[in-house]
Amino acid sequence: MPTSTTTLFRHLSAEALGTALLLAIVIGSGVMAERLSGGNVAVALLANTAATVGGLYVLIEVFGPVSGAHFNPAVSAVMAWRGELPATRLLPCVLAQLVGAVAGAWLAHGMFDLPVLQWSTKVRSGTGQRLAEAVATAGLLLVILRAGPGKAPSLVAAYIGSAYWFTASTSFANPAAAFGRMWSDTFAGIAPASVPGFIVAQCAGAVLGVWLDRLLGHPAPTPSPGPLNGSPRP
Numbered sequence: 001m002p003t004s005t006t007t008l009f010r011h012l013s014a015e016a017l018g019t020a021l022l023l024a025i026v027i028g029s030g031v032m033a034e035r036l037s038g039g040n041v042a043v044a045l046l047a048n049t050a051a052t053v054g055g056l057y058v059l060i061e062v063f064g065p066v067s068g069a070h071f072n073p074a075v076s077a078v079m080a081w082r083g084e085l086p087a088t089r090l091l092p093c094v095l096a097q098l099v100g101a102v103a104g105a106w107l108a109h110g111m112f113d114l115p116v117l118q119w120s121t122k123v124r125s126g127t128g129q130r131l132a133e134a135v136a137t138a139g140l141l142l143v144i145l146r147a148g149p150g151k152a153p154s155l156v157a158a159y160i161g162s163a164y165w166f167t168a169s170t171s172f173a174n175p176a177a178a179f180g181r182m183w184s185d186t187f188a189g190i191a192p193a194s195v196p197g198f199i200v201a202q203c204a205g206a207v208l209g210v211w212l213d214r215l216l217g218h219p220a221p222t223p224s225p226g227p228l229n230g231s232p233r234p
Contacts, residue, residue: 053157073093
C-alpha cells in the first residue's frame with residue numbers, strides 16, 4: 001500500500017509532467033505549424049488546434065487516474081473548494097503545474113533548435129481578449145463539472161478545440177498555460193505584460209463557471225476517481 005508521501009509525490013509528478021507535455025504540445029505544434037503553413041495564419045491555427053485537441057485528450061486519459069489531470073491552477077482551486085482535492089495539496093499542485101509549464105516551453109524550444117531561454121513579444125491585450133479568457137475558462141469549468149463519468153477527456157478536448165476558434169484569445173483558459181507561454185517567443189506565446197490580465201480574467205471565469213453549474217443544478221452522482229476528478233488513485 002503506497003504511503004501518503006508516495007501518493008503525494010505521484011500526484012505532483014503527474015501534474016508537473018502532464019502540464020509540461022501539454023505546453024510542449026501547444027508550443028511545439030505552433031512552431032511546426034508556423035513553419036509549414038507558408039504564412040497562412042488560419043492554417044497554422046488549425047494545425048495548432050488539432051494537435052492540442054489530440055494531445056489534451058491523451059494526457060487526461062493517461063494522467064487522470066493518478067492526479068485528476070488538472071494541469072490548471074484554476075481547475076485545482078475549484079476542486080479544492082469542492083473538497084475533491086485535499087486543501088493541503090493545492091499550493092504544491094499549483095507550483096508543480098507552473099514549473100511543468102516552463103519546463104514544457106523549454107522542451108519545445110529544444111526540440112526545434114530554438115534558444116531555450118526567451119521571452120514572448122506577442123502582446124495579447126484589450127478588453128475583448130480578457131473577456132474571451134473569462135468566457136473560455138467559465139466554459140471549461142462548466143464542462144468539467146457537468147461531464148458524466150468517463151466523458152471528461154473527450155468533452156474537455158473538444159471544448160478547448162472549439163474555443164481556439166470562437167474566442168479572441170484562442171482560449172488559454174489556464175493560468176499555468178499563460179505563465180508557461182510567456183517564456184516562448186513563438187506562435188503560441190504571450191508577452192509577460194499581458195499575462196496578469198489573462199490570469200485575472202481566468203480566475204473570474206472559473207468563479208463564473210462554478211456559479212453557472214450551481215445555477216443550472218443537476219442530481220450529480222458521487223464522483224469516482226478518474227480524469228479531472230480531484231480524487232486520484234493511490
